[in-house]
Amino acid sequence: MTGANHWKDTVKPIIYSEIKGNSSRFYTLATILAVFILVALACAYYMEHYGHYVTGMTNQVVWGTPHVFAIFLIVAASGALNVASIGSVFGKAIYKPLGRLSGLLAVALLTGGLVVLVLDLGRPDRLIVAMTHYNFKSIFAWNIFLYVGFMVIVAVYLWLQMERRLNHHAKTAGVVAFIWRLVLTTGTGSIFGFLVAREAYDAAIMAPLFVAMSFSFGLAVYILILLAACRGSGREVGDVVIRKLSRLLGVFAATVLYFTAVQHLANLYAAEHIGVERFILLDGGIYTFLFWAGQVVVGGIIPMILVFRPATTGLIRNAILASVLVIIGGFAQVYVIVIGGQAYPLELFPGMEVASSFNDGVISGYTPSLPEIGLGLGGVALACLIVLFGIKLLRFLPVSMANEVIDPHYKT
Amino acid sequence: MTDKPDFSPGRRSFLSAMAAAAGVSLAPGVMLYAISKSSSAGANATGTEVSSAVRWGMLIDLNRCDNGCDDCVSACAKENGLRGFGRPETDAQWIRKVEIRNPETGHSKSLPVMCQHCEDPPCVDVCPTGASFKRADGIVLVDKHTCIGCRYCMMACPYKARSFIHEVLEDQKPHAPRGKGTVESCTLCVHRIDADRQPACVEACSDTGGGAMLFGDLNDPQSEISQRVAKYASKQIRADLGLNPGIRYRNL
């Protein structure tokens, strides 16, 4: 093939190529995504022009649906790079061909998440101020640095992966990206973990919990994007890849369940936290439902059953279903963390019953509003559009990931 | 195909002419900028900086705070131009009356709660741009020029003191600028303090309310507030957080 890249390490070189991207399906998909993005921009304009009273966010629940989407996307972005890390940093040959798409997806998801976050600001026109005035005591400020740095590092990492002469430096870039990513996700988790004031957050375990979440959500999104891209461009994905990725997803989902369990068990032991634990686990209405049904069952237990039970057929279907369920469970988890954590009132006077004109002592209500949902979905659409155009313009996708191509020792 | 470098003399002279034109048009602007920088430094205000020798604080005696009285709340709203829009979830509140009731004993009390002006404010720690800051004399404020409206400080405040402005505002009070998309909280009536007056809530409480609120300099051992906190027991809300708020309550 003219102009194809060659991977030096495997016996059979992995060939990457752009997708043709000239079918009506491609353009239809691109148009649909563009429409979602335009709707999101309209929502952002509406929110900014009239003020946030048009949304469901209040003085009690200050971060709402846009933040749920943004945090999911940002956390998944960091985890999406995992696949490339396993290839470059840990040297697993079977993952190496998957590395380029992994980097592209990481950048795309992070962009989508950041756009949603910035457009929801009270003063998005002050973005320049945010980029030039830093309070280094703030984990939020550190996160801004980490996000921008992540983009740069992944760009360099991708370039080195695709570069012929300097390709051997890709491992160094991969190690840097891996460490940066762990710091970044720790920082994202610490945005909540450092909030001593709020009962639901004040916990060091938020940081490793978010790292585990990033592994799980990122891989789920990666599996879906990989299968969609290959299905759409007629490229084969073999059992070996699917089985490996599915099992890995199951392991990550189990890790998330573990950290969640530790977080809640530790909280239950402290009498001062019984209130918020009862709220999340027992009588919080929608939050309790989302926690048990969404996060634990749909997002954890069922995907694990799907990928770990012995199966020889329906592997792709299981992988897709497990990934979708993990993503749904992930949204539920972020919703419970972000919004459930704010809905529970602050304990100004521990042990007392409190009432005031400012929602003291009561569970705050929150209803997602259409502009918020529109903005959040636009972020997802932007991420998808970036991936779509990425694989059309540059060589991110291997031509084939059939079993014989991926694994040089494969025997039928 | 061999390419000859295209260094035609016409192009070279055009480029040098453009460079000269650019330099000629930029030079006066640069000069003016330099002049303005040096001269604006001279046009300083006649006031003086506030210093940390002073620490403003309040002492609120809850035995004198009446359950049904909210003079402090109305005075604050009037002074700072806080207008309700009939949307209690999103309307700003700088000070509020909180009723607390002990479920074990049945004893109930009411107290005004506003920004506690902590010595170690979590809202200042978490602000990404540094807009939330503590003035040298202890007043915690939001610099609306730098606030990007991320609301992280609202998440971090243990006292739920901060409000976000959810709508377009008009006809603000000139001494209390507030605008859509920024976060605000009780300023301890900094515009009044700088004019050697008392905060509006304290004034209203002593004029028409129960006379429960006392304002003064906690760093001055001769001030009335310092003498009272030395003499009578007083507490801070959530003292366990170690923030050392400037607002103290007696008989809590």
Place this chain on the structure above:
Amino acid sequence: MAPRGTRIVMLVIMIAGISCLSSVIYADDAMGALLPVIPMGQGESCVKDTDFMRRNHMELLKHQRDETTLRGVRSEQLSLTECLSCHAVYGPDAVAVTVADPGHFCRSCHDYAAVSIDCFQCHASRPEIAR
């Protein structure tokens, strides 16, 4: 180099453009439709002279706002309220107009220069009306 005909046309356009621009800049108020109509403030200039203020008021404002907000340095002469009290523009009902009205002092020039300012999103744009 471009052919001679094109060069001549370009030269003519440049000369025409420069003369138009300069006529706008140096014209008197008979051509006022192209210039901003800036309402006169009351009294003499109290901070600095008009030419300086025209060029550098934004620097003064930015410097002073940090002095006042962050360090509590206040001065009557250099406060925004004081600027607005002299530069208030009164409508037909003898009430000072807000920034919503294009005749507002700041807007009269800023609209022309197409430099958007966000001061009045927070600051009152006219002296306080006693109610």
